Amino acid sequence: MTAPFKAPFKNRARAALADPVLKIAIDRTTGNAERKRAAALAAFPEFETARARGRAIKDHVIAHLGHYLELFERNATARGAQVHWAADDAEARAIVTRICLAADAKLVTRAKSMLGEEIGLPHALADAGIERVETDLAEHIIQLAGEAPSHIIWPAMHRTREQVAELFKAGHQPPPAAEDPATMVQSARRVLREKFLSADIGISGANFLVADTGATCTVTNEGNAELTTTPPRIHIVTAGIEKLVPSTAHAFALLRLLVRSATGGEMTQYTTFHAGPRRPGDADGPEEMHIVLVDNGRSRMLADEFREMLRCIRCGACMNHCVVYRQIGGHAYGGTYPGPMGAVLTPVLDGLAASRDLPNACTMNGRCAEVCPVGIPLPTLLRAWRRRSWREGLEPGSLRAGIGIWAQVARRPRLYRLATRIGLPLMRLFGKGGWIARLPLAGGWTDHRDLPRPAARSFMDQYRAQQKARK
Amino acid sequence: MTARDRILSAIRATLGPGKPPAQIAAEAAALLDDPDAARPRLAAPGLPDAFAQKAAALGTSIDRIGSMAEVPRAMARYLDAHGLPPRFAMQPAPELAALDWSGLAPHPGTAPDEPAALGLALHGIAESGSLVIHSGPDNPILMAFLPLHHVVLLREATLLPHLEDYAARLSAEAAPRNAILITGPSGTTDIEGSYVRGAHGPGFLHVILIAEPG
Numbered sequence: 001m002t003a004p005f006k007a008p009f010k011n012r013a014r015a016a017l018a019d020p021v022l023k024i025a026i027d028r029t030t031g032n033a034e035r036k037r038a039a040a041l042a043a044f045p046e047f048e049t050a051r052a053r054g055r056a057i058k059d060h061v062i063a064h065l066g067h068y069l070e071l072f073e074r075n076a077t078a079r080g081a082q083v084h085w086a087a088d089d090a091e092a093r094a095i096v097t098r099i100c101l102a103a104d105a106k107l108v109t110r111a112k113s114m115l116g117e118e119i120g121l122p123h124a125l126a127d128a129g130i131e132r133v134e135t136d137l138a139e140h141i142i143q144l145a146g147e148a149p150s151h152i153i154w155p156a157m158h159r160t161r162e163q164v165a166e167l168f169k170a171g172h173q174p175p176p177a178a179e180d181p182a183t184m185v186q187s188a189r190r191v192l193r194e195k196f197l198s199a200d201i202g203i204s205g206a207n208f209l210v211a212d213t214g215a216t217c218t219v220t221n222e223g224n225a226e227l228t229t230t231p232p233r234i235h236i237v238t239a240g241i242e243k244l245v246p247s248t249a250h251a252f253a254l255l256r257l258l259v260r261s262a263t264g265g266e267m268t269q270y271t272t273f274h275a276g277p278r279r280p281g282d283a284d285g286p287e288e289m290h291i292v293l294v295d296n297g298r299s300r301m302l303a304d305e306f307r308e309m310l311r312c313i314r315c316g317a318c319m320n321h322c323v324v325y326r327q328i329g330g331h332a333y334g335g336t337y338p339g340p341m342g343a344v345l346t347p348v349l350d351g352l353a354a355s356r357d358l359p360n361a362c363t364m365n366g367r368c369a370e371v372c373p374v375g376i377p378l379p380t381l382l383r384a385w386r387r388r389s390w391r392e393g394l395e396p397g398s399l400r401a402g403i404g405i406w407a408q409v410a411r412r413p414r415l416y417r418l419a420t421r422i423g424l425p426l427m428r429l430f431g432k433g434g435w436i437a438r439l440p441l442a443g444g445w446t447d448h449r450d451l452p453r454p455a456a457r458s459f460m461d462q463y464r465a466q467q468k469a470r471k
Numbered sequence: 472m473t474a475r476d477r478i479l480s481a482i483r484a485t486l487g488p489g490k491p492p493a494q495i496a497a498e499a500a501a502l503l504d505d506p507d508a509a510r511p512r513l514a515a516p517g518l519p520d521a522f523a524q525k526a527a528a529l530g531t532s533i534d535r536i537g538s539m540a541e542v543p544r545a546m547a548r549y550l551d552a553h554g555l556p557p558r559f560a561m562q563p564a565p566e567l568a569a570l571d572w573s574g575l576a577p578h579p580g581t582a583p584d585e586p587a588a589l590g591l592a593l594h595g596i597a598e599s600g601s602l603v604i605h606s607g608p609d610n611p612i613l614m615a616f617l618p619l620h621h622v623v624l625l626r627e628a629t630l631l632p633h634l635e636d637y638a639a640r641l642s643a644e645a646a647p648r649n650a651i652l653i654t655g656p657s658g659t660t661d662i663e664g665s666y667v668r669g670a671h672g673p674g675f676l677h678v679i680l681i682a683e684p685g
């Protein structure tokens with residue numbers, strides 16, 4: 001989907017920074033997520049081994065992607081599912097819309113799927129005149145607000161409970177009796193229950209596509225996926241082609257990483273494998289199951305320097321730990337996916353010209369790569385986008401000039417060392433609260449981004465002092 | 472060219488012709504060697520205790536009984552403790568129908584606002600405190616999602632140590648339409664990250680753990 005880059009990134013970021021309520025909302029959720037993840041890892045000393053293994057599983061699948069896609073297709077078809085292929089977002093939208101129209105569907109329930117957002121499914125259904133009901137609580141909140149998700153795990157995390165209360169008061173009949181989260185959740189449960197049972201089609205994403213059983217796997221904590229996929233006559237799955245795993249056991253190995261990294265839990269409450277439509281004699285379940293395999297830039301990533309991004313299991317840890325995301329939230333990024341992973345993916349999906357500010361907005365502090373459960377070197381990939389943006393002449397003049405001088409100096413080690421020694425005291429002078437608001441020489445760069453304040457002496461200075469002390 | 476051909480040929484152009492399937496399968500299997508190195512230890516030495524500890528930590532309540540015959544009394548106890556009526560939805564499984572339900576009123580079919588339902592788990596997984604249910608003629612999936620209280624019978628003999636042990640049983644031939652791992656009551660953290668039970672699925676999950684085999 002082409003994201004609506006209405007205002008330039010710096011304007012969106014500035015607006016986000018000026019919103020005090022947004023800051024409170026982001027802090028509440030990301031702070032929680034960070035603490036819970038740390039506790040979950042402390043209780044799982046095998047995490048590092050599990051992470052290396054998770055990374056190896058994803059690399060294995062990516063190296064044999066064609067094989068696994070065909071194997072999955074064969075097994076899913078044998079279970080009675082209909083497998084469709086979409087090269088891009090427009091094809092994916094067309095396939096889903098065609099299935100809905102052929103079934104004369106009036107009401108579609110949807111279980112949260114970022115891929116669905118990526119391909120622009122909400123708008124496509126609206127254009128086809130089909131009522132769409134989001135069933136994930138957070139998606140329900142942003143549907144009432146008419147917004148896009150601002151986080152891949154907590155799409156409504158930019159909203160405080162007070163704001164949610166306002167939305168429910170206006171959108172629920174009767175409105176919830178109180179403003180505490182428990183009462184509001186009950187209200188949503190009541191409102192959505194009717195929709196689940198009267199929907200014509202249920203649409204879900206997939207966390208995993210299991211090649212050897214042909215099953216798609218969804219994980220939720222609310223139970224909305226099963227209520228979305230069981231009662232309607234048709235179940236449609238849209239999934240990216242990178243979601244494949246060889247077997248159920250491989251899915252579990254990744255699930256252990258996904259849940260701990262996303263919410264700090266150990267297992268999602270509901271982990272469901274869907275293998276085809278209702279079998280003869282089954283007590284319930286859909287009569288038709290369709291699986292749409294979506295490429296949308298992934299085979300291109302496979303061929304270039306962004307291949308490692310295909311390992312992403314969409315846990316959200318990189319954004320929870322990102323200083324930029326935690327300042328500006330997800331909407332300022334302007335694409336489907338926010339945070340560090342979004343800054344890598346959005347140029348793939350929406351083009352670098354429209355999104356080159358995103359890789360530039362990174363402080364390169366490396367936290368995202370440290371927490372990524374499948375070891376994606378996010379800063380390295382962001383640097384690759386910067387280089388490409390540079391090569392393609394997309395950077396504005398001021399930035400090119402400033403960095404150009406910097407690069408010349410950096411290429412001469414002695415001069416560079418001298419420059420950093422002169423520069424450092426200056427940078428500390430400009431820094432406030434540990435963050436540099438403005439860096440002389442690279443003016444265009446720091447106007448809209450804070451850099452970590454440097455140590456009092458440069459690394460090389462400190463290193464040399466240490467060496468001398470040892471002698 | 473179809474989209475399928477375009478996608479697969481783009482992938483093949485990058486990755487080359489590919490290895491023989493048997494070799495790929497062997498490599499995939501090798502990635503899971505020495506599973507203990509990459510998974511959590513069990514919470515307690517015996518499977519029933521390990522399962523019970525994990526499940527309880529997730530907010531699942533547990534009642535441990537000796538035999539199948541005690542199930543109706545355990546169910547009555549639970550309904551009573553929560554002020555629920557004696558009417559409840561029951562999975563249409565022969566071994567449940569065979570029990571003596573006098574004093575209670577189990578019924579098939581689950582209403583959209585069913586207060587309580589009773590079902591049978593195929594397995595329990597000790598590592599995570601998860602219950603396994605499979606769809607089928609005698610197991611409607613909605614019965615596990617519509618009620619406010621979900622009561623699940625679990626035989627100790629069906630407990631498995633780890634997720635991989637269950638995966639090994641879910642071979643391609645045996646895979647049902649829906650295989651579901653239930654790990655605690657339904658919950659959400661979508662409003663400011665604060666945890667609320669009973670989002671869409673059951674707000675209460677109760678396990679009756681039965682010691683007697685078979």
Ligand code: SF4
Nearest residue numbers: 312313315316318372
């Ligand atoms: S890049 Fe890594 S940390 Fe970020 S969402 Fe993907 S898997 Fe999670």
